[in-house]
Amino acid sequence: MGDPLSSLCRGEDATRDAGRALGEALEPGALVALEGDLGAGKTVFVRGLAEGLGHDPEAVASPSFVLAVEHPGGRIPLLHVDLYRLAAGAGVDDLGIDEALGRGWVVAVEWGERLPPTLRHAAWRVILGPAAGHGDDARAVTILAPA
Ligand SMILES: Nc1ncnc2c1ncn2[C@@H]1O[C@H](COP(=O)(O)OP(=O)(O)OP(=O)(O)O)[C@@H](O)[C@H]1O
Numbered sequence: 001m002g003d004p005l006s007s008l009c010r011g012e013d014a015t016r017d018a019g020r021a022l023g024e025a026l027e028p029g030a031l032v033a034l035e036g037d038l039g040a041g042k043t044v045f046v047r048g049l050a051e052g053l054g055h056d057p058e059a060v061a062s063p064s065f066v067l068a069v070e071h072p073g074g075r076i077p078l079l080h081v082d083l084y085r086l087a088a089g090a091g092v093d094d095l096g097i098d099e100a101l102g103r104g105w106v107v108a109v110e111w112g113e114r115l116p117p118t119l120r121h122a123a124w125r126v127i128l129g130p131a132a133g134h135g136d137d138a139r140a141v142t143i144l145a146p147a
């Protein structure tokens with residue numbers, strides 16, 4: 001694994017830019033696990049990621065009542081998953097993650113901490129958190145390549 005890439009993202013646009021840069025670099029079948037608290041900027045990052053994959057970023061919303069949203073087409077199709085509402089103890093097996101990866105889609109998972117270890121180890125990890133001393137609109141964004 002390479003060194004982690006950490007960025008200070010001042011404002012939503014900077015986080016989106018970081019997502020776009022990763023999206024432009026990803027290859028088919030890549031899994032991205034987004035970690036961070038409520039409001040950390042996971043969905044904002046996925047908007048940029050989607051753009052880097054050739055999708056309309058505005059089509060990416062917080063999946064509020066569904067756990068997974070498909071974005072077919074683009075340079076690489078995207079499955080956007082949000083595990084926040086996954087019932088405790090429920091499996092992620094039914095969300096179609098393995099199938100999508102097998103078809104060469106990119107899969108981006110919010111609350112990626114909740115992925116089973118096998119999937120998590122295969123994932124790019126994007127960790128978003130507050131950037132102490134830089135104000136409310138700054139985020140520390142760390143990207144780790146798959147182990
Ligand atoms: N530097 C920043 N990067 C990302 N978002 C920022 C930044 N500064 C402020 N924000 C704001 O923080 C919020 C991030 O919301 P977002 O929905 O992306 O969070 P989330 O991590 O997906 O939360 P949830 O766990 O509810 O899905 C937005 O309102 C955004 O405008």
Ligand SMILES: [Mg+2]
Nearest residue numbers: 042043062110
């Ligand atoms: Mg979100």
